[in-house]
Amino acid sequence: MRRYGKHTDEDDIRARPSRRGTRPRTRLRPRHEDAAEGMVLTVDRGRITCLVEDRTVTAMKARELGRKGVVVGDRVAVVGDLSGAKDTLARVVRVEERSSVLRRTADDDDPYERVIVANADQLAIVTALADPEPRPRMIDRCLVAAYDAGLEPLLVLTKSDLAPAEALLGRYAPLGVRAVAVNRDEPVDAVTELLTDRVTAFVGHSGVGKTTLVNALVPDRQRATGLVNAVTGRGRHTTTSALALPLPEGAGWVIDTPGVRSFGLNHVEPGRVVLAFPDLEPGTAGCPRACSHDEPDCALDEWVAAGHADPARLDSLRRLLATREHHEGD
Structure with missing residues (x-):
């Protein structure tokens, strides 16, 4: 039996060899300079469908991306098998800087932001004029999200054969x-005509005919539609993941997103919404710190009274900001 004393050294100690390699770890990551450029068309259960040149390639996130998310509209770098053949799998190794990000939270008290679409230019807010009835507060919330993301909003009113559009317009x-x-x-x-040469994300609550409209815009890429009860909002919601579709003749892109029952705005700061009102934004210079823009000391009242902006614009801004404090159904 071996005895260990004060003259013991490492040669006297029996140690189980480590299974880990002795090669030192490095923080350097491969640059993938030969990676191909791609656009993310859809993400479903960890599988990322990308358009690489003229091919549709299925990929997964590379380990070096860590927790960085990949969403529809992202411009990405892709390596591996780029043939697009069945049962092949490439890797997304880099997500390029985004020009815009459309976000929402599940509810107003939910701190977790969900990125819906990246790199869009325009947000088409789809609502029915009847069956189901319009929900102006939902439209307001989508407008706030559009302004916050730097997207130009477009209001698309469907089913105009069932009810007039003048009041909502x-x-x-x-x-x-x-x-x-x-x-x-x-x-x-x-x-x-309003979508030409743009990347447009379509949003709307369930049952407004959003996916039916997308099918009409991109007839060769039909998405399934389902019946939704106009009163309860329940039924078969068949758009379960966002999908980017090219308009005919390469005239632009349409991104169909799942129907939503709520559009949380917990992530939006009032100051970012005001930036979308260039006629009002300079007037905020005299506002008190952390002004909600709807309080007695708000400088925007004086700004409008001096003739710098239309009072109706200030009323609209305040209505939009108020949507952050109330749920759509209030």
Whole structure:
């Protein structure tokens, strides 16, 4: 039996050899300079579908991305098997800097932001004029999200054969939001014209005919539609993941997103919304710190009274900011 004493050294100690390699770890990561450029078309259960040149490639996140998310619209660097053949799998090794990010939270008290779409230019807010009835507070919330993300909003009113559009259009006229009304029997040329050469994300609550409209815009890429109860909002919601679709003849991109029942704005700061009102934003210089822009000392009242902006614009801004404090159904 070996005895260990004061003259013991490491040669006297029996140690189980380590299974880990002795090669030192490095923080350096491969640059993947030969990676191909791709655009993310959809993400489903960890599988990322990318358009690489003229091929559709299935990929997964590379380990070096860590927790960085990949969303529809992302411009990415892809390596591996880029043939697009069945049962092949590439790797997304880099997500390029995003020009815009559309976010929402599940509820107003939810601190976790969900990125819906990246690199869009425009947000098409789809709402039905009837069956189901319009939800102006939902539209307001989507407008706030658009302004916060730096996207140009577009209001698309469906089912104009069931109810007139004038009243709802008048509500948003002071905001200068572009709007178009369509019915179920007419061509969608008027909508297509507003999407040309742009990446447009479509949002709307369930049952408004959003996916039906997308199918009309991109007829060769039909998505399934389902029946939704106009009163309860329950039914078969068949758009379960966002999907980017090219408009005919490469005229732009449409991103269809799942129907939502709520659009939380916990992540939005009032100051970022005001930036979308260039006629009002300079007037905030005299506001008290952390001004909500709807309080007695708000400098915007004096700014409007001096003739720098239309009072209707300030009313609209305050209505939008108020949506952050109330749920859509309030």
